[in-house]
Amino acid sequence: MYKKVFFVVVLLLILAAVAPVLAQDEVVVRFRSWSPVINTTNAMIDAFNAENPDITIEPDITNYPEYLVDLQTMAAGGSLPDLIGLEPGALTQQYRDHLMPMQECAVATWGEDWEDQFFPVGIEQARLGNPEGDDNIYGLPVLVQTINMWYTVPVFEEAGVEPPTTYDELKELADMFNSQGVAPVMIGAGDGWIRRDVYMQLIHNVAPGLIYEAEDGMASFTDEPFVEAMTWWQRLFDDGIFQMGALGMTHYPAAVEQIQAGRAAMFPMGAWWMQQAGNPDPPPLDENLSGYAPFKFPDVTGMGAPDDLLGGIDVMLGVTRDSANPEAACKVITDFISGAGAQALINTYNDLPAYIGLRPASFGSENQEAVWDLFTEDWLASVQYARQLKSPDVKQALEDALAAVAAGEMTPAEGMQLVQDANNM
Amino acid sequence: MTRRWLIDNQGLFFMAPAMLLFVVFVLYPIFYIFNASMYDWDGINQAVYIGIQNYIEMFTNDRSFGLSIRNSIYWTFLTIFPQMFLGFILAYILTSGIPLQNVFRIIFFMPAIISPVVLGIIWQRIYAPFGGLLADLGRETGALFLIQPYIADPKIAIFSTIFVNVWQWTGFSMLMYVAGLQGLSQEVLSAAEVDGAGTLQRIIHIVLPLLRHVHLTLILLGVIGTLQTFALVFMLTKGGPNHATEMLPTYIFQKAFTLQSMGYASAVAVVLLVIALGASIFQVRVLGSRFTIGN
Numbered sequence: 001m002y003k004k005v006f007f008v009v010v011l012l013l014i015l016a017a018v019a020p021v022l023a024q025d026e027v028v029v030r031f032r033s034w035s036p037v038i039n040t041t042n043a044m045i046d047a048f049n050a051e052n053p054d055i056t057i058e059p060d061i062t063n064y065p066e067y068l069v070d071l072q073t074m075a076a077g078g079s080l081p082d083l084i085g086l087e088p089g090a091l092t093q094q095y096r097d098h099l100m101p102m103q104e105c106a107v108a109t110w111g112e113d114w115e116d117q118f119f120p121v122g123i124e125q126a127r128l129g130n131p132e133g134d135d136n137i138y139g140l141p142v143l144v145q146t147i148n149m150w151y152t153v154p155v156f157e158e159a160g161v162e163p164p165t166t167y168d169e170l171k172e173l174a175d176m177f178n179s180q181g182v183a184p185v186m187i188g189a190g191d192g193w194i195r196r197d198v199y200m201q202l203i204h205n206v207a208p209g210l211i212y213e214a215e216d217g218m219a220s221f222t223d224e225p226f227v228e229a230m231t232w233w234q235r236l237f238d239d240g241i242f243q244m245g246a247l248g249m250t251h252y253p254a255a256v257e258q259i260q261a262g263r264a265a266m267f268p269m270g271a272w273w274m275q276q277a278g279n280p281d282p283p284p285l286d287e288n289l290s291g292y293a294p295f296k297f298p299d300v301t302g303m304g305a306p307d308d309l310l311g312g313i314d315v316m317l318g319v320t321r322d323s324a325n326p327e328a329a330c331k332v333i334t335d336f337i338s339g340a341g342a343q344a345l346i347n348t349y350n351d352l353p354a355y356i357g358l359r360p361a362s363f364g365s366e367n368q369e370a371v372w373d374l375f376t377e378d379w380l381a382s383v384q385y386a387r388q389l390k391s392p393d394v395k396q397a398l399e400d401a402l403a404a405v406a407a408g409e410m411t412p413a414e415g416m417q418l419v420q421d422a423n424n425m
Numbered sequence: 426m427t428r429r430w431l432i433d434n435q436g437l438f439f440m441a442p443a444m445l446l447f448v449v450f451v452l453y454p455i456f457y458i459f460n461a462s463m464y465d466w467d468g469i470n471q472a473v474y475i476g477i478q479n480y481i482e483m484f485t486n487d488r489s490f491g492l493s494i495r496n497s498i499y500w501t502f503l504t505i506f507p508q509m510f511l512g513f514i515l516a517y518i519l520t521s522g523i524p525l526q527n528v529f530r531i532i533f534f535m536p537a538i539i540s541p542v543v544l545g546i547i548w549q550r551i552y553a554p555f556g557g558l559l560a561d562l563g564r565e566t567g568a569l570f571l572i573q574p575y576i577a578d579p580k581i582a583i584f585s586t587i588f589v590n591v592w593q594w595t596g597f598s599m600l601m602y603v604a605g606l607q608g609l610s611q612e613v614l615s616a617a618e619v620d621g622a623g624t625l626q627r628i629i630h631i632v633l634p635l636l637r638h639v640h641l642t643l644i645l646l647g648v649i650g651t652l653q654t655f656a657l658v659f660m661l662t663k664g665g666p667n668h669a670t671e672m673l674p675t676y677i678f679q680k681a682f683t684l685q686s687m688g689y690a691s692a693v694a695v696v697l698l699v700i701a702l703g704a705s706i707f708q709v710r711v712l713g714s715r716f717t718i719g720n
Binding site (some may be wrong): 065068069072075076090094095097098181183186190191192243244245246247248249250253254257258261263392393396400403404406407409 | 467468469470546549550552553554555556557560564572573574575576577578579582659662663665666667668669678679681682683684685687
């Protein structure tokens with residue numbers, strides 16, 4: 001008995017001594033993010049490994065709040081993984097000192113003109129918030145998006161109506177759908193990001209580009225256009241455009257469930273809504289995206305809706321300075337952007353590819369293909385302005401102000417004063 | 426260090442492991458957080474020393490912090506005492522020998538073992554004025570008063586959130602009281618009955634005083650629970666609308682991780698710690714320390 005135990009202990013000791021030596025031949029890239037979801041990430045890794053069996057990717061995908069906590073803990077402990085998921089602006093800037101500039105990797109993979117191979121919005125926003133004089137790119141965009149409106153095709157067909165282009169048309173439709181027990185515009189306004197998305201489209205209609213000037217101190221958030229956009233926001237609640245109790249509902253999953261059940265005529269979302277078709281066992285409206293079609297936010301001012309849409313980066317990836325295998329990490333990132341991994345990603349219709357020319361292997365319906373083409377060939381190319389703001393404090397203040405105005409706790413002017421105060425800090 | 430000294434102080438060596446754990450896992454984090462609260466710091470990059478500026482800002486110019494304190498006070502009084510009251514009534518009924526009382530105990534206790542995350546998601550659907558359970562019930566039955574912006578109206582959102590918490594934890598209070606009631610001396614209760622005390626008199630003058638240790642335990646756990654409230658609020662309302670349901674833990678999370686203000690969040694955490702210490706001292710000194718836990 002003792003001999004057997006002794007033998008096992010000796011064997012374990014030998015294995016423990018040899019394992020690190022054996023492991024040196026294996027290149028491991030640790031990848032942590034909140035997006036893409038784990039099933040999609042695994043499909044991307046499988047596609048990557050089919051061509052690169054010598055690199056092992058260890059993914060760890062968590063929900064966004066948990067990811068923020070983990071990332072900060074790992075950064076404080078000096079144990080950041082090789083690859084991390086990033087959002088443009090505040091998040092990337094917070095970790096900038098821990099990230100490697102990606103241009104060298106990009107040039108080595110795609111050549112000197114690599115930036116031309118991406119949709120412009122992806123490259124511009126990758127630098128969002130960089131200090132003056134710093135033209136580095138600390139994360140490469142994987143997926144990009146527009147923000148826009150969607151309508152539920154069967155609901156519109158049954159009512160015999162077309163998507164609204166003006167506020168009057170929107171109001172008319174809202175009155176009709178409200179009388180039928182259908183939410184005219186379903187919004188989970190309990191989530192700050194969707195409140196902000198709608199306001200960004202309103203201010204883009206009222207005064208395109210002005211909000212970015214205000215962020216830089218060249219205009220004030222208390223200026224008339226901002227207050228006017230906030231007044232329109234208030235009217236969306238007061239006029240019954242949004243469903244009742246919108247402020248007490250999250251966009252995901254509560255509002256989405258109502259949309260999928262066919263109880264919403266329209267809803268604000270973005271290009272990423274196409275991913276509904278890629279989910280396992282989708283409900284009928286989601287199947288092959290047969291139940292939805294995108295349209296531009298109606299012209300509320302009556303001065304004409306802008307031709308362009310707002311947009312930005314869905315997710316980008318960066319290589320950390322702690323990375324033990326930066327070359328392998330570069331290989332993984334570039335594959336996830338334009339290689340086999342990217343194709344696996346795009347096949348799930350997760351969002352729009354940042355790299356020009358990628359296309360899903362197949363479409364389930366003509367509508368789905370038409371929507372894809374509309375986004376990639378028409379709308380995405382027109383994106384000039386960012387969906388995101390630079391400062392997390394301004395973003396939060398705007399989201400708070402939108403909630404306060406919608407709830408009747410503040411006037412539009414008071415709400416915008418709150419945002420300006422945050423910008424002054 | 427002589428042999429004599431070692432013998433005289435051998436108790437120190439028995440205490441050392443516990444002291445070490447206390448220092449590493451309690452004292453050090455407290456010092457770390459207090460130190461961090463003196464800086465303008467995003468949690469990652471170089472921190473800038475600003476003294477007590479975070480505290481000045483918090484107490485003079487931070488509406489969200491004020492709402493968090495207000496909500497914590499609401500939460501303390503509107504969850505602990507209703508839970509105790511309802512829990513006691515349920516416990517009294519379910520120890521009186523009614524049929525299926527064990528089944529009812531299980532049913533009432535069940536919400537306490539469900540994750541607050543799940544409850545937050547479920548109750549959001551129950552409360553939603555469009556497509557929610559209460560609203561649809563109201564429309565189907567004509568009881569239109571059920572259609573309310575329960576968590577969308579800043580004036581009532583905190584009370585709607587507190588209601589969910591009471592619903593969840595009343596079963597736990599009931600279970601504690603059931604245990605307490607089963608431990609009461611039947612001789613005392615019988616003697617009171619012989620002396621002519623009615624049911625209500627027995628409850629008020631005999632049962633409730635004898636259950637003092639259960640009351641104190643529930644108050645202690647209730648205060649701890651209040652100061653730790655996070656998951657339910659985060660999932661149900663995210664602290665909104667416009668911070669109307671913000672609690673100190675959710676506000677700390679928002680400041681630290683969403684707004685990248687770890688220094689400020691640390692300052693709020695220090696205030697939370699001081700409140701917790703004050704509440705603990707108050708309970709031990711004023712209410713006594715005869716808790717069920719540890720007996």
